[in-house]
Amino acid sequence: MESTIIKKLGKRVRKLRKAKGLSSDKLAELIGREGSFIRRLETGRMKNIPEDIEKIAQALGVSIAELLTTPEEKKEIELEFRTDLVTILVINGVPASGFEGGDTEIIDYLPTPREMLRGLPQERVAWVKVVGDSMEPKVSRGDLVLVADGSWVEVKNGDLVIAVMDGEKTLKRFYDKGNYILLVPENESYEPLMIPKDKLKETSLYLYKVLGILKRMQ
Template identity: 30%
Template sequence: MCALLIGPFPANLLPPLMPIPVMGGSVSAGFPSPAEDWVEDRVDLNRRFVPHPEATFFFRVCGDSMVSPIAERSIPDKATLIVDRSREAKHDDIVVAILNDEFTVKRLYRRGNRLALIAENPAYPPIVLNEEQELSIWGVVTAWIMEPR
């Protein structure tokens, strides 16, 4: 299993518009319900997830350090991260950082003078930074995409 992120891959500066239909109503995750046969709206995923194309990059996750027992916080192996370099990282943001000349993705812990990178997977200990270590926050993860298979 690899331990590094794969990327960065830049976002297209002039992405073509690609409006995708947004269906009205909701979809049942329990018992089937009749589908509505009308489109409520259209959304362009570039506009939704890439507000700053010149500062947006994609990374492919490699490893399980961000797999969490809490589903909404879990980033699986092979997920694609959308990373915005124009955003300032705050406490509890998921960030792509450069530590020891390698990219890593972790949750940022910043309280007072304490700085740490926290994995979502409890099997990985926090990386508590000291004055001798050099950390560079490369960008803030704004979303991730994963394929169901």
């Protein structure tokens, strides 16, 4: 484990040294060492972390923590210990009738502000990649929508939902019109879907409520 740390330290020292335009001999001079000391450090040929690490950090203009940790690693550590974030699955399409026991293809994981879950357990929500354009321009193909299992949330008129009916999935705005359900697209190229409630006795309709939208970077 320590040899791995020393190798990473050496690579980090070399990168920072070159970024400051210092030769290995010049860096060694700044810390009162020979050039061979820096070269051995940068090539991972030391057995232990050198006692001069504080001097090296000062010479390179960074803290010891910055010397031992890359920005990417620091970000990962910060995410791991942030209590305001939870890791949520990114899935390629929702199950037919809820997350519990449903088949889903996990394509990624996304740190998500806890407040976006609105108090729901994290296993009852997921990010879903949008594949259609029925809600353009509000939601575009490739965007991610954070959805909640419909059995755990109240779906109100005007809510954005993913509706699953007989295996078909669509992103629409939901309206309960009394005798029928109306699913309205934002894209004028698509017609609204009207589902008579008496038809629901013969078919299945499952709703996932959209809690948030993450726009795809252009």
